[in-house]
Amino acid sequence: MQWGSLENFLNMGGYAKFVWGSFVVTAVLLAGEVVLLRRRHRAALADARRHARLGRDA
Amino acid sequence: MLQVRDLACMRGDALLFRKLEFDVEAGEVLWIEGSNGSGKTSLLRILSGLSPPEQGEVRWRGTALASARDALQADLLYLGHLNALKDDLSVAENLQFHSAIAGYDADAADIDNAIAAVGLTSRRDLPVRVLSQGQRRRAALARLWLASSRTLWILDEPFAALDVDSVDRLAALLADHVSAGRMAILTTHQEVALPAGRTRRLRLDAA
Amino acid sequence: MLQVRDLACMRGDALLFRKLEFDVEAGEVLWIEGSNGSGKTSLLRILSGLSPPEQGEVRWRGTALASARDALQADLLYLGHLNALKDDLSVAENLQFHSAIAGYDADAADIDNAIAAVGLTSRRDLPVRVLSQGQRRRAALARLWLASSRTLWILDEPFAALDVDSVDRLAALLADHVSAGRMAILTTHQEVALPAGRTRRLRLDAA
Amino acid sequence: MNGSPLLAAFRRDVLQAWRRRADWLTTFFFFVIVVSLFPLGVGPEPEMLKTMAPGILWVAALLAAMLSLPRVYGTDYADGTLEQLVLAPQPLAMLVLAKTVAHWLLSGLPLALMAPVLGLQFGLEGEPLTVLFWSLLLGTPCLSFIGGVGAALTLGVRGGGVLVALLVLPLYIPVLIFGAGAVQAVATGTGAGGHLSLLGACLCIAAALSPWATSAALRVSLE
Amino acid sequence: MNGSPLLAAFRRDVLQAWRRRADWLTTFFFFVIVVSLFPLGVGPEPEMLKTMAPGILWVAALLAAMLSLPRVYGTDYADGTLEQLVLAPQPLAMLVLAKTVAHWLLSGLPLALMAPVLGLQFGLEGEPLTVLFWSLLLGTPCLSFIGGVGAALTLGVRGGGVLVALLVLPLYIPVLIFGAGAVQAVATGTGAGGHLSLLGACLCIAAALSPWATSAALRVSLE
Amino acid sequence: MNLFKFSSPQTFYPLAGRLAPLFWGLAAVLGAVGLYIGFFVAPTDFQQGDSYRIIFIHVPAAWMSMFLYLVMAVWAAVGLVLNTRLSSMMATALAPTGALMTFIALWTGSLWGRPTWGTWWVWDARLTSELILLFLYIGFMALHASIDEPRRADKAAAILAIVGVVNVPIIYFSVKWWNTLHQGSSVSLTKSPSMAATMLAGMLVMALAFWMYSIAAGLTRVRSIILERERNSAWAGAMQEN
């Protein structure tokens, strides 16, 4: 292992701010998109069912 | 001449009408009735080719509208809710523009006649901005007097905002139009004396 | 209550009316008639204090309008040619806004009732943009059901674009309004059954 | 009770803007795009861009504020709501105030918040960046107040969008000078305090006078 | 006979603009004012102003062109004229072409004519000034063509004024770069020929494609 | 006819439902492998130190941002010309992911530029055209969001996407010439001279991961869009899964 210790790894040769700033923000953004996608899909499903029920009642 | 087959129209998630079928023949007025929001305006826009139907087809002289658009446009006069007048131009200038764009081939005398027919001679050179609501509608309707050669008139609430005299004059013009073997499709909420025997009614909300 | 003395109105170089004098008393409908462009809208705007008259004066509860503007505004409901609806807000939100601005003190139930009264319950939460012409007018008119406490209604072509049922409902509301001792001034080109015996007509172009 | 119509006017404007997120987000992106146009026109030299940065950001803020002006009263005028506002039994100036605050929240504040990021792109750092933020925070409400008068004056005048620019931009000049000046002052070592207090004074004057001027202009537009 | 409807469309736009002189004069003054704002925001150093001049003039031209866009089809849409144009028995793209030329004559051409005067104020002289004029003369029609598409796309979309900026400004960037680049190139000694021919190429592409895109967008807006 | 079978939203919905998990899985696995290579196999760069590791997301994101725009525009054009609703929905579904990729490329590039160039941003051709690409994406989404009638929105946005696609190369070259004809910028990209094979491998694996991610996100989003638009139809109401 080239890093030796977790500390070294986290330190990224002194570039921690930049490297982790990139990777973490990217991870957060991608995860955020996934969460939003799931939410949107659930809402769409619920809405479709609601409309189906309305349609049957009408 | 105009055939409508299996027409359906949706707006948002409201189905306004479906399986609508009717024909309009030469010499007929089709009066589309229905309560507010029943889809009259939407239907007229589909018939004139402005918006595509959800389903079904409109045929003009036997060809589907998708391929007969040019043919229809050469035969059509469409007058919507909106007056299509420029506030800054005078009544005469507005009509000149319309007759050039639509290819009515009207000369200055024709335009003056049309203006006289709707009783706006004294307002001929005023900018439309200062006209009253009813006078604007009349200025828009003056196009009908220029477009007498057009086979199909589609008129959305032509009588709105008109005073009693103007209503009568327009009704008389419509009678002339259809008795010359042409067609008109219109909507109105007022009881108007449309050409007897030549007027067919279509109720939209009954469907 | 409302007195008009020696009123004159000019637009451009056209004199629309002069020496106009009339009173409107509690429990009366004043129906202003006249052909297109005779000055009905201009008169209503003067009465409501929106535009100043060329000459003469309007008195509300005995005081000239110039100094009684606040008093009039607390008593007045004015509904013009335009609907005063925001395209992007729903029918209910528009009415909430109007009732807050005008101080009608209406709660959610009142607003729902007003919407039901004009038959728009199913359109309650749609943005006004998608409504049909007549539905918009109805949404604007729903304010009348909220503003029943206002003493003076000034309505410019309230029946325009309405279907037959809506016209009847509005006429009935007007009858209630005046029979409760309040007043209305309105214009319309349609023949409408206004409260018999309580309606006075004023022809503008006869002057 | 007395505050509630104002709150309603304010809430409606905000609500409407929320319905139309695209609407005010575009004001914001307009700002970002205009700022980004300049390097393309002027060239990419970092030193020059750094000197120009406060001026560019402030001119872009002016233009963004101005572009969003026609909407403040324009739609109300066109659809008849303005008649109702004028006839309402509330002081018109208060309604105007509520609408102006809503306008600032939706168009001015986001610009002030975004400006430091754009400043970074031009190589600004440290104190100039902070001063840039504060100058915009003080300056953008001035723009909303002054702009309101212009927007009201041009109602019903077709081509209002451009006319409003003509009326309003000259009035914006003091705000521009003090605002951009503050950033330049701190960049060249003199303090920004004086410029910022002048901006504050502009804001006080504008907030005190503009609602009255605006409501007078609104009444005239309906006559 | 065939040309006459186009002529009518063109003539009506020009006539209307003449009735509303204030309208397009303001586009022009907007240009002048925006250009004059920069020295106020950036500071009065002559050397820097001279370097910035082409960029500023070009950005201002972009903004002025963009501001006048909503009017091209906006009023036609609102008052129903657009329905009539779409239903007219003429190819819509030709009517669009006529209207675009009218727009350029009224908003682009005056800017190109005015620009040399403003360039003088920034210390530009001689050949750069000539090139500035020619670059604007070639570039402003591009702006009208490209802008037409944006204007048509945003019809019936509230907040159109700002949205059109968002759509159109990124597409304007090549014109800006070649236009401002031409002036800078001649100022630094390299010839402006390359840039001007690229501008000409942009104009050809825009003129060939934009009427079709615009008319498609107009049809969509009415659906 | 068989070709068009899956062009109906109703038949595509379950198909997408079956495909999406596959792509999510691939994206996760490839991402894990790519990160492993990036952090534990690839050596430290002798010039840039460890800051270069940003390349493992920067370059894939930058590639995807451009590729997705092209794909989006093609779907939009197909939808406009053939009037197939599904194609337009695909275009709409890709836009947010494309914008996200563009933003990530800008963000990581900016964080990379600080240690290597000493500045967060330079007005260089590549950077500038990437920024403009972001504006084009935002314009597409803003236009689509401002039109309520979905079909109208599809068509208008499609026209914009097509115009944009004509413009993207023009923009790219104009920015490039703008930057090089004029005095070359004082800072320049310090590329590692010969990229180590492991670095290249890591980058390629990550690019594949981003690709799979984009497909998965697109498929998932298009499913929501289909449901939203078809919520009135009986089949949509019968969907029970979560």
Ligand code: HEM
């Ligand atoms: C905000 C700043 C940045 C942006 C917007 C950006 C954008 C891009 C884009 C669009 C690409 C793909 C270009 C292509 O494949 O032709 C790319 C690739 C690349 N970028 Fe960046 N970049 C930025 C900063 C940086 C920095 C600071 C570095 C390194 C010091 C860097 C190194 C690279 C490398 C090595 C590639 C791959 C080149 C190739 O294989 O073609 N970028 N960047």
Ligand SMILES: Nc1ncnc2c1ncn2[C@@H]1O[C@H](COP(=O)(O)OP(=O)(O)OP(=O)(O)O)[C@@H](O)[C@H]1O
């Ligand atoms: N997005 C939407 N969701 C639900 N309903 C909608 C939507 N868009 C439009 N509608 C409805 O579609 C109908 C449009 O009707 P249209 O304008 O054709 O009516 P009309 O018959 O001309 O009425 P009027 O007599 O009032 O002119 C209205 O009922 C309107 O409420």
Ligand SMILES: Nc1ncnc2c1ncn2[C@@H]1O[C@H](COP(=O)(O)OP(=O)(O)OP(=O)(O)O)[C@@H](O)[C@H]1O
């Ligand atoms: N500048 C002007 N020059 C001449 N006449 C003008 C000018 N401005 C307005 N008018 C006239 O003033 C009148 C305004 O009328 P107003 O709008 O009050 O009519 P109305 O009775 O409400 O008509 P309608 O029934 O059509 O609504 C119109 O006849 C109009 O032509």
Ligand SMILES: [Mg+2]
């Ligand atoms: Mg209708």
Ligand SMILES: [Mg+2]
């Ligand atoms: Mg009237």
